[in-house]
Amino acid sequence: MTATTAPAAVAKARPRNRYIAALRTPRGITGVALVGVLCLLALLAPVLAPGGYDAQGADALRPGSWPALFGTDELGRDVLARSLYGLRTDLGLVGLAVPVSAVIGTLLGLAGFLSKALGTFLQRCLDVILGFPSLILGISVALVLGAGWWALFVAIVVYGLPAFGRLARASLLGQAQREYVHAAQVMGVPRATIMVRHILPHALDPVIVQIAVGMVGGIFLESSLSIVGLGIQPPAPSLGALLNTGMRYMTAQHMYVLGPALLLLLLALGLVLISDALNEAVQR
């Protein structure tokens, strides 16, 4: 059976831009559209809410209505404006932290090709990180660095490392036994060159998928840390911080918490759709 299907499957050309092809699928388009619109909203926050996130209106805890869809908070500030600025904070945070985490994690995972002992040691270190619940990890980081943007950044980077490291290592272990890697070794190609040339390109596929997944995780980590008060410090808004305070006024002004939650949900949905679409392309 394999004999019959293999040549046909092999003959199918691998398009060079299969990531782009993946994003053109219905799932990919929806994901990109969602994330794109949210990014745009975040970027345009100063235009859409010229008053900034701190402008106080007449009355506090007014329910949502046009144009202040999400109503106002306990200090009479527009929740929609605060949400958009919060989105800006979140996107900036995970947009920086997750790629940094991916680069470091991938390198840590691939280090095993240069030295077996080092690779094993690094994996055990990653296992230790994996042992911490994300919240505890975040709290520890915040305690060391002091609560704030940097603590969140570091926490998201560290939190993401095990996933990237393990994915990269899995690719490494799979690739290192391939005959073309052996062939390069026998010819005397330096190990570092083999790693960059033959192993890294294959390791990138799952890593790129994981970046989208990791961003969702990063946003949730930010929210949970903000909920316990160790995230972005007031008065600056973040989606997590908004949820944190909004929860207290849930009965009085439900849009206070539902609004930011909706944005968070849409962002997560978009990212998951993108990672799903990419994953399918990679598996093909």
Place this chain on the structure above:
Amino acid sequence: MTTPLLQVRGLRTRFGDTTAVDGVDLTVRRGTIVGVVGESGSGKSVTARSIMRLLRTPGRVAGGEVSLDGQDLLALPDKQMRSMRGGRVAMVFQDPQSALNPVKTIGDQIVEALTTHGAAKSQARKRAAELLDRVGIPDGKNRLGDYPHQFSGGMRQRVVIAIALANDPDLLIADEPTTALDVTIQAQILRLLARMRDELGIAIVVITHDMGVVAELCDEVVVMYAGRVAEHGTVEQVLGRPRHPYTANLLQAMPRLDTAPAARLAAIPGAPPDPANLPAGCAFAPRCTRAGQTCHEQQPALAEQDGRDVACWHPVAGALGSIVDKCVAPERKAVGESILSVDGLKVNVGSRRAPVYAVDGVSLRVAAGETLGLVGESGCGKSTLAKAIVGLTPIIAGTVGVDGKAVDPARGGVRGAVQYVFQDPYASLNPRRTIGQSMAEALHAGATPDEQIRERAAQLLTTVGLSAAHLDRYPHAFSGGQRQRIGIARALATNPRLLLCDEPVSALDVSVQAQVINLLADLRDELGLGYLFIAHDLAVVRHLADRVAVMYLGRIVETGPADQVYANPLHPYTAALLSSSPEPAPGVRRERIVIAGDLPSPLNPPSGCRFRTRCPIGPLRRPDRQICIDVDPALGNGAHTAACHFPGELA
């Protein structure tokens, strides 16, 4: 004659727009074994799956009829077809490793097969034990509680056959039942299948790519090419006096044990066609020396000729031969100085605390222009040996020398002189890099100046029969044979004097295999290369090798000039290997030496002679031979010598 058990007429199976099986007829009578033989993509497995209605989407049967005992299988409702499968028709797959569920005992798996088809639970276990005995698993009753991993590959295949036989099927379809097994184990399984036919009177359809298996086992044979039947008849007719040029050429292209090796094989040019892109006329026409105008335009129909059916416009008339001109071999360069010397090499593939010596004290020499064939079954350590020589696996004892000087393989000591040709042409090229990039990597490593790399790469591709135009393509654009040529070109990039060829043709189709073997022979003779040629196929080794070394459980048990070893094997293992290799010659059923059991674990090798646990002349049969248990026999010093206390007794 009675009505046939299975009658397939005009079967046509399509995968989307691709016709994988096109008008196949197949007739199977009770108590006979029919071989369906063909290369990859010939549609043989798809035919079997179509009969069983086990096609995966997008595959579907587009036409024809399949009737079992007059019952139309294609029209049967799903539910009845399910009870048919495993009931009246059973199937045995290629890989016994994946055909059994590793987390269930084999007893449970046989019982499941029985109870699914209505057997009472109380009776099922007893019947399961009987089945195990029937397929030659001793002490079946006590082994029902064992898990698949407690059985060796050959034993697992017996279990699979036992499951297939569970409900007394009328028809057994075996899809490459021995391809994953070693020759000595293959001989056991083939015997078992023949016994099932004789004892139970069941009909068996064997799907295989191996003409040897057909000759050994089958009564009738159907030769398939590109989804169609090329020739159909009794084994004696088809293999003895083939009429279809494809059959005839294929038989000529195979290296044989029973005839003196010619300098070159009569290779069929080209590669089997892609089922998605078949030529208009006869699918074999582009590769056929007899093809005329009609062949390229019209498909020939099966027509009776000389007692069998042939689909050919210009069938072969006379005796076998004279179809392909025997290739003329260039003058061979004289065998030169010894390039590679290996002494007392030991390789530990286990851990430091629990060592497993996959290679345990091996010494060998290979000279320029010479081919040393290294033969052995899987697990004997032949690949580990090759990997250790080039430094891919660390050695723990012994030395590797190049030109008489000891070198350290781990530091690339053999790199300048020795290169490696890998087994799997699909895995040995990075799918994301063009052929040019892969070649450039090798040339760069061989210190070729950057500005000459492209020119030299083109040169090397021409040497192996490809062209410079191929440099910018990716590996997926090439067939298996072409990829293996690229692998050879890459190995030549650093100007080695010796190639380690690790099963270089075992992944290739028979018709392509001959091309690569010829290429290797040409390169050896033109460039004066030395080869350490590793293979499990004795016929291939015989064709290329000047000297042969036979490996068993990490040791070389016999070594000597090829003609002597093959004509007069000294070690009983060599003799058994030779007699287990099936030959594509019908009627020649030699007295077989079928050795019992499986390769022992190198973790805990037997004391004394390592072969004694399976040896047909050892203490197993001759309890008086205590020496085999006590003393480890050593290789002698002569040109042809065996590590055996009783050399030459079994020949």
